[in-house]
Amino acid sequence: MTSRNVIDxxxxxxxxxxxxEMAFDRIFTMFHSPLVFFANRILLNIGMEISKEIVLDVFLKLYDRREAFETLSNIKAFLYISVRNSCIKVIEKEKVNQKRFDLYTKNFDEFEKNVLDNIVQTEVYEELYKAIDRLPETYRQIMGRIVSGDTPKEISEELGIPVSTINTQKSRALSILKKSLSGAGIALLIIYS
Structure with missing residues (x-):
């Protein structure tokens, strides 16, 4: 290198x-195109826009650390290493996304079945709760507690009513509910019988 180049x-x-800014522009112009090409090659042509974004981000990092560089060779090394590392992160993220997508498509039928089952179950429960809300007050109170998981004995102790009365009112409430529920609602109701 001539002494003029060293001075420059x-x-x-x-x-x-x-x-x-003019010095930054000169450095940017010197390295931008080769770095975009380099990034695009590493990313196996995922997209020129992603390569350009990576290079721009690396130049921002360069500018933030500008006082640490003693030669253009240091700057060049920093730029290429940073672009390479950023590309590797993009590739790793892409792999994770691909694995997630593969898992989703592999389990899609099962996932869809679960979603549909949950929708049906929610609608049946909604039907049951609406029917319970239409019951007379005492029946509604007992059936609401039974659906929530309380036993007749627990309800009896809390309300101060004999267990036999709880069971009688539960039977009457079930009889009323069976008349107002659909087949799926009755199936769910059988669980609480």
Whole structure:
């Protein structure tokens, strides 16, 4: 390298380190296109836009750390290593997304069945709760507690009513509910019988 080139490089670095925009533009112009090409090759042509975004992000990091570089070679090494590392992160993220997608498509039928089962179950429960809300007050109170998981003995102790009365009112409430529920609602009701 001639002494003129060394002087030009030193001047460019000093200007760049002091935050001179023109010096930053010169460095950007020097390395931008090769770095985009480099990123695109690593990313196996995932997309030129992603390559450009990576390079721009790396240049922002370069500018933030501008005072740490002593030569253009240091800057060049930093840029290429940073672009490579950013590309690897994109590839790893892409792999995770691909695994997630593969898992989703592999289990899609099971997933859809579970979603449909949950929808049906929710609608049946809604039908049951609406029917319970239409019961007379005492029946509604007892059936609401039974559906919530309380036993007749627990309800008896809390309400101060004999267990036999709880069971009688439960039977009457079930009889009323059976007349107002659909087949699926009755099936669910049988669980609480």
């Amino acid at each position: 490089e030193r001047a460019l670095l000093e200007q760049f380190q002091s935050g001179d």
